[in-house]
Amino acid sequence: MTEDDKSETLDTAGDLREATAEAAPELAEHDRLAELEGELAEAKAAVMYAHAEAQNVRRRAEKEAGDARNYAVTAFSRDILSVADNLDRGLSAIPDELRGDERLKGLIVGLEATKRELDAVFQRNGIVKIAAMGETLDPNKHQAMLELPSDAAPGTIIQEMQAGYMLKDRLLRPSMVGVAKKGE
Structure with missing residues (x-):
């Protein structure tokens, strides 16, 4: 280079x-x-x-x-349901002959007014009774306590032992029910 x-x-x-x-x-x-x-x-x-x-x-x-x-109010609502149950039981236990008795008329009218007021309070607060009788068993709303032989379709509620309630869209207490089973 x-x-x-x-x-x-x-x-x-x-x-x-x-x-x-x-x-x-x-x-x-x-x-x-x-x-x-x-x-x-x-x-x-x-x-x-x-x-x-x-x-x-x-x-x-x-x-x-x-x-x-x-x-x-969920816990309070569950507690007050027992009061409503007892009030219903008390009213249904009064025989027809005592309902006509003038001495007890004021007491009975007062108990019925108390029941109506309690139902109104429930309604205002979104507490609704669950329909059960004649309905098909819904495990989200009903608790089957027993099965009874019946002519009704299997799974149909034929007895209600305790009413169930909803609080708005949530289950407060399930209905305790008897359900039809195929007759023997």
Whole structure:
């Protein structure tokens, strides 16, 4: 190789180094820009995730607050059902001949008025008696206590031992019932 060739090769190598040196900041800047765009995308995703999570927490809190308002009286309602049961039993135990007795008429009228008022309070607070007689057994609302041979379709409720109640859309107490089974 001649001196001119060497000189020319060195010049070309020098030019290449200069071009690389000039391009290196642009490549580094491009890499840095790509890195920053990636970080920005990650940050946006994290913000969107946090926003969605905050909305879910807010919705859950609103639902829990609504349930607390709607169902706060559940324990009290279950307790008062025994009072309603006893009042019903007491009224049904009064024989017809005593209902006509003038001495007991005030007592009976007072007990019946108390029962009507209790039913009105139940209605105002969303406590509803579950229909059972003649219905098909629904394990979500009825509790079968016994099976009785009957001409009714199997699974039909033919006896109610204790009334069941719903509080709005939740079961407060299941109806305790007797269910028809195929006659023997």
